[in-house]
Amino acid sequence: MLDWNDTSLRSVPADRQEKWDYTTPASEAESKRQWEILAWQYQRLTLFERWSYYKPLVGVVPPAPASQELSERILGSNQTTQERKISESHSCRGHIAPLWLRTCYDPTMATRYGELEWAANPQDFLEDRVLDNEALYAFPDGPDSWRRVLVRMPAFTEFLGACPMDGDGANFQYHSGLDDDEILQQIEAIPDERSREISRISRRVQAVLYLVDREAISAGVIKVLWLDEHGEAVWDNRIQPDGLEELTLQVQDAIRFDEIVDQDGNRGDLLLI
Numbered sequence: 301m302l303d304w305n306d307t308s309l310r311s312v313p314a315d316r317q318e319k320w321d322y323t324t325p326a327s328e329a330e331s332k333r334q335w336e337i338l339a340w341q342y343q344r345l346t347l348f349e350r351w352s353y354y355k356p357l358v359g360v361v362p363p364a365p366a367s368q369e370l371s372e373r374i375l376g377s378n379q380t381t382q383e384r385k386i387s388e389s390h391s392c393r394g395h396i397a398p399l400w401l402r403t404c405y406d407p408t409m410a411t412r413y414g415e416l417e418w419a420a421n422p423q424d425f426l427e428d429r430v431l432d433n434e435a436l437y438a439f440p441d442g443p444d445s446w447r448r449v450l451v452r453m454p455a456f457t458e459f460l461g462a463c464p465m466d467g468d469g470a471n472f473q474y475h476s477g478l479d480d481d482e483i484l485q486q487i488e489a490i491p492d493e494r495s496r497e498i499s500r501i502s503r504r505v506q507a508v509l510y511l512v513d514r515e516a517i518s519a520g521v522i523k524v525l526w527l528d529e530h531g532e533a534v535w536d537n538r539i540q541p542d543g544l545e546e547l548t549l550q551v552q553d554a555i556r557f558d559e560i561v562d563q564d565g566n567r568g569d570l571l572l573i
Contacts, residue, residue, distance in 0.1 A: 326373050335378040339454045343531050347462040347506075348472055379452055380436070386429055387455040395475075396459045396551050398508040400426050401449055404441075405434040409517050416512065416520055419541035425548050426510075446511050450531045457531045459507045478503045495563050501535055502558035504528040508551055510544065524571065526557055536567050543573040 319338055324330050342350070386399065400422045402413070422430050431437055431449065439445040450456060462479075465471040477483040487499040511523040522544055526535040535557065539547055550560055550573070562569060 320374060328376055331373060331376040332378060335374070335376075336451050339451045342454045343450055343457070347458060347474065347529050350458070351462075351464065351472060382428055382431075383453050387453050387458075395554055396506075396508050397429060398426065398510055398548055398551055399456065400430040400432070400510045400512065401437060401446060402432045402512045403437050403439045403446055404512065404514040404517055405438045406514065409514065412517050412520070413512065416517060416522070416541050420522060420544045422510070422544065425545045441514050446509070446513065446525070447531060449509075457507045457527055457529050461506065474503075476503045476505065492563075498558045498561065498563055501526070502556050504534050505557045521570070535561065537561065537565075537569055537571045539571045539573065543571065546573045547571065 319341075320334060324334070386397075404413070436452070437449065439448045460475050462472060462474040465473055473479060483503070487496060487503070490496045490499060505526045506529045507527040509525040509527060511525055513523065516523045516538070519538070521538040521540060524537040524539055524547070525533045526537075528534050547560070560573075561571070
């Protein structure tokens with residue numbers, strides 16, 4: 301049995317333990333196949349539904365440590381130590397910690413990427429939340445190919461999260477107010493339709509991804525994807541590299557999406573921070 305109280309494994313959803321088919325051949329290909337199926341299944345769950353996997357971790361005696369063979373069979377090359385550490389705090393985190401993801405490794409774009417990275421200097425304020433590894437993240441060009449990172453980090457969309465207020469899950473609440481009737485009524489009472497839409501979206505945002513793909517590198521900007529609990533981009537912006545640190549500070553200081561974006565703006569707009 302995997303030791304789910306071990307923080308190095310905590311970002312691996314407990315459904316791996318419950319749903320993994322141990323009767324199949326122990327091979328890397330089979331490990332990747334099962335991992336991907338379970339990761340997408342997990343992404344389709346709400347945070348409420350995911351809580352049942354985390355509940356055993358709270359206030360219980362830790363189970364026996366996992367055998368090396370079993371942990372390697374499930375984890376294998378499906379998730380790195382860095383990826384586990386980024387996601388190790390599950391759904392009670394309560395604040396967003398943005399993630400930098402580079403997906404374009406075309407040698408002809410290397411100089412442009414270097415200039416963009418130098419101007420943004422993400423390592424200075426994102427620390428270990430910079431994913432830049434051609435072997436892992438060289439996803440095909442395309443508007444949604446970045447979502448492959450959610451296979452490797454199924455718990456990434458729990459950064460803002462939700463938490464049981466009484467410890468047993470009976471009074472479960474989203475930190476964003478997504479399930480707060482009073483807040484939702486206030487939103488619906490906003491007279492301006494556009495402002496209502498932005499406020500609704502704000503309650504759905506659970507994670508922020510800084511995407512550096514071919515299009516972003518070519519334009520010399522960073523894409524800002526605002527993700528919901530299912531890893532869907534509910535809104536997107538662009539930002540100049542020299543504005544990224546200030547945006548990160550605002551996000552980490554719990555300044556909401558609807559306070560950051562222009563109420564009259566459109567998806568894809570350049571954020572002026």
